[in-house]
Amino acid sequence: MRNRTGTKLRIKVPKELKGIDKVEIGYRIIDFIQERTREGLNVYGRPWSPKNEKSAGKYTKEYAKEKGYSDPVDLEDTGAMLDAIKYFKGKKGEIIVGYKKGTKQERKAEGNIIGSYGRAPNPRKARPFLDILQKDVNKIVKDYFKELEEEESED
């Protein structure tokens, strides 16, 4: 099920993962979410929609003027919000990434995720960027172990 409200994301990973491998995969998941969002893409790798004024696919006129463009919506001005995504200890077979409770960046992220921006939640304006498809997680895990194997064979 997709994460449409939370500022923390629970991700299923192989139960055998632990220690440095688990943490590094968690960090790579954060890298992936940051990069995809910076490119103006949602969890499915598509631009935010609907693409009209006052909705998720475009910045408002006033904000676009300040920013210099109305789309793609890359959720990056100073970079602080995306930079604040953290790794949290999860249960066995689970990785948690997201925002520390009560921080300014958590409130900013929540505004984007539920489309509230300090007001009532609005699904048309929502940009639930803190999410990842299971197939992308599986690819990250696979690539990580492939990289390790290659490194070991180089030694």
Next chain:
Amino acid sequence: MAKSSIETKSVKRYLEKKLKRISSPTIMKRLGRESIKLIKKRTRLQGQGVDRPEGRASKLKKVTEKYAKRRQAIKGKHRKAAKGRDSNLTLTGSMLDSLYIIQASRGPIFIGNNNKLDSIKTAAHHEKGRPYLYLSRKEMVEILKRYDTYVKNIISES
């Protein structure tokens, strides 16, 4: 006076093992990735460069009036390209986006561009007064903080 001897061999072995783990290639690579993130963010979003290792970040040298005009007319440039005479070393975005870890084993971490053209561009910017490929003092402190958090996360997951 009473004396007691402490067997230090096993302590030494334990510490050596720990030290080996906290400087493993995976951790060094993570530090490289985090360094690239900081360099890109500072250069592209803040238009700042750093002229020596652990130096101070400062505004990048302005571009000439002639280049600013030429840049303004270019179609298909990066949406975050600087305006007016400001510089953020982003026209198409390829130079900063091509940063990668050249080497990150136990020892120094080397980062650079993954293609010749962007390497040449980086070298030219460093020569012409827009150096960006160093970490400032503040960024070094941030990297050490991130390293600390990363290692703490590993310990808590072990």
